Amino acid sequence: MKILLEELARKPFPPKQWIGTESWGTAPEFLKFDFCAGAIGFGIPQSLVPGFREYLLDLSPAKAAASQLLTELWEGAFNCQLERKAGSADSVCDGTEDIQKLKSPYTDTSQLRVTNMVYKAVYSIAHAIHNIVCKKINSTIQCDQFMKIEPLQVLDQLKRVNFSRNGYHVSFNANGDPVAFYELINWQKNENGGLEFVTVGHYDDSLPIGQKFNMIKNISWLDGGGQVPVSVCSDSCPPGTRKVLQKGKPVCCYDCIPCAEGEISNTTDSSDCFPCPNEFWPNEEKNKPDHLQG
Template identity: 60%
Template sequence: MPEPLRCAGRSTRVSSEQSDDQFQADALAKLVKHFGWTWIGAVRSDSDYGNNGMASFLDAAHKEGICVEYSESFYRTDPRSKIQRVADVIRRSTATVVVAFVAAGDMRILLEELSLEPSPRRQWIGSESWVTHPDMLRFTLCAGAIGFGIQQSVIPGLRDFLLDLSPSEVAASPVLTEFWEDAFKCRLGKSAATDERLCDGTEDITTLQSPYTDKSKFRITNMVYKAVYAIAHAIHNAVCQKTNSTGHCDKLTMIESKQVLAQMKKVNFSQNGYDVSFDANGDPVARYELVNWQKSKSGSIELVTVGLYDASLPVGQEFHINKKLTWVEGSTQLVVAE
């Protein structure tokens, strides 16, 4: 058993301020505890996202009795020598489990470096930013990785709306224009540079292979969808009054933002299969999908949702795992890290 002085939360230099990813950090610590791991390594992006997220994780890990062999930070623009040093720390450590609170762009740089030289087996535990990013799945050295994803859902009508867009409708929206130009590698309704081509109107969105047009469910988009409905419910409650069994809404009334905020605190509704409400701090209940990198029959890596984490459940019962997990290199044996 490692000596107590090397336990999480005692020798790190990252910021201890409250992080926007506090809930995810707490969930990651409980995930590590759930599988009985008490001796781990940790890496993070050298950014607000990584530093604050890891600080929150280390505090939570310390409370769970988890000890950390090392805590390394890096950023995608660091000299290669710095990335190599972090990779060497991971290779030479005794910790077989590595928690990575890392942005996808930074994680790509680290995994490319680790891919250059054979490394001991490592069980990766990932934050949402990289562990659910489709471009990361090409790194087979992370097969068996587990982590959290924002709950996904099919948003009614969105796919049909996107597939029915015409070039003129796209050109009227800066957001859709950016999407269209990136998808088809052309410039829409403006002069192109010498190495660019103009969109000619023959572009067909139905031919694209992208999260917008396939049958995939949306994650962050689903959060925005629920947020819009939360605001709509708040506005509705601010302008409508219910008398007995009937209701009256004054659509011409002027309302202030503080009235909407007051109603936002009270919203409690179900939308698209998910409940939406806020606690006294204005936070929703922390719920995440538990995801696992599993090898397919063809040898490629697939992102599989294997369960759910719900912070509102009693201590020790937050995880509901409904599918079989695979571990490092596709093993069916749980990694021991103590």
């Protein structure tokens, strides 16, 4: 999608209504493509993981130097080197770098989606292990910290996991799937003219049919208005006409041509008109035989 959107940004093209998959519909780096205004798509629910931002901002030069990944992060963020490398023109970090003042995807924990899923997955496994090693004996919980645990035991307990964390419930059905719960995301223009993700609704598969969708805000479509766009470039052809495809355009683009004298069509989007039965003449709308010929 990054390659496609970058190519489309090179020259103007007709406005399109974008429908994003979960994988790119909530990708912050794509908000720079303003022609995607009005895009809609499903997203994994976002959530603030308690203490996570504080944990990230506790990073120091010494902690960063102990990890190759964090070293790359630190040096890229502050454009300096934790230790001088031969042949490099970059300056050495002097210790005045303050990660708490850094504005980057690393420190932005306001749009955590997949991260929150990992968080809940770790808690799920922790609950499963706890249920294996801990037993209630005489009204007290006793845990065997030295018990040898087999993977199949953890899998069996995972099927029974049932807890809530950060406002979200976690459990699994007979197929091992959690209840499907998604946010409906809309790319809307903000006061500064840029794009931002706005949650306009939710989908909760645990609710009864007819109540699974809950819309909480109006959707802003490709033109910034509330009119739902159509997915075809031509309206349906009514009875009494026939469809004629427009040359050089997609199959959803066509003209509606009135039936010729003595012919009718009695279905919507008919590709042909057909003659009236003998001794009959079409009605005024040319959608059924009306009366005998005079």
